[in-house]
Amino acid sequence: MGEVAREIEDAIAILNLSADIVSKIDYQHNEALYYELLAYFVDGRDRRWWWEAFKSSFSFNDFEYPPDHLKRIIPNLERKVWLMIEDVQEKFYPIYDVDPNYIPDILNNCFHFEYYIIDKDYDWLLCENHHRHVIGVGAVLKLHNLHLIS
Template identity: 25%
Template sequence: MQIRKNKNLLRKTWTNLRAEISKVIAEKQIVEADFRPLSIYENWEQIEEKVYQTFCNSINSKKRPVWLWTNFKLDTFSLSNLQNRPEVYLDKLVEKNEKIWYVVNETINECNKLWFYEGKIKSIQIVINETWFDELYLISKKYEWLICINHHDCIIATGNFMPDRLRKLELEKELK
């Protein structure tokens, strides 16, 4: 019994990503109406399930990939080799007053966790700029579209109209 207890004490747990995000919120004085973590009483599991059902091909519910972008089933468009960091362009894609889901992935010892937040794009951009991430997702609360920034610094858009917005942005040479 003692060996098992000590082994658990030495096990690496989740990093302090959520603490870093909380620190950014405090330092940048981001108000809760513009960005907040989902509380333990909000059903993030239901949101996650709806995201998988809406945007991904049929996936085993017991072992889901964290890299959703490898399984998108709707119209998808992506950009890479950008002149600036990918998050710089997000406010050209998402309406400034729209509240959306911000989902960030954290990986430790090959275990993955998705952390769920709600916010507006300008505040989300501040958080992204000040913290690190493996993969992140911006999702319409109506599940109309999803934007991913992956670990390759690609912007990937899927859903009803977001791929077209990203295509248009590329054509307008905003990204060059």
């Protein structure tokens, strides 16, 4: 298990979150999902920083600490999403099935790393990169956040 995945697992344990709230996608399904998401959202080949080649993206206004704003950015807090974390020690990035209301708590218990929050219908993707810049993909996300887009 990579260092970032260990951070997430430790945060889940510290917060005592049940599998109903957050669960790691099993390895085989994770690999297939990773490559499906890559093909859907990114132009070209696999790369470390997906945000460098999103097919269509927009930038959010700068936030001092982006995780504090996720609950108002995410279009629907009632549906689980995928949380994909950049962990270069893994063959492909680990993906978690998670209730979006808990993502800020999880991230607040970790060191900073790039992550992607992805709608399970592939309607939108939200990314925070290593510069703390927030990038979005998808019309649903954009319409929900017109007042926050630079």
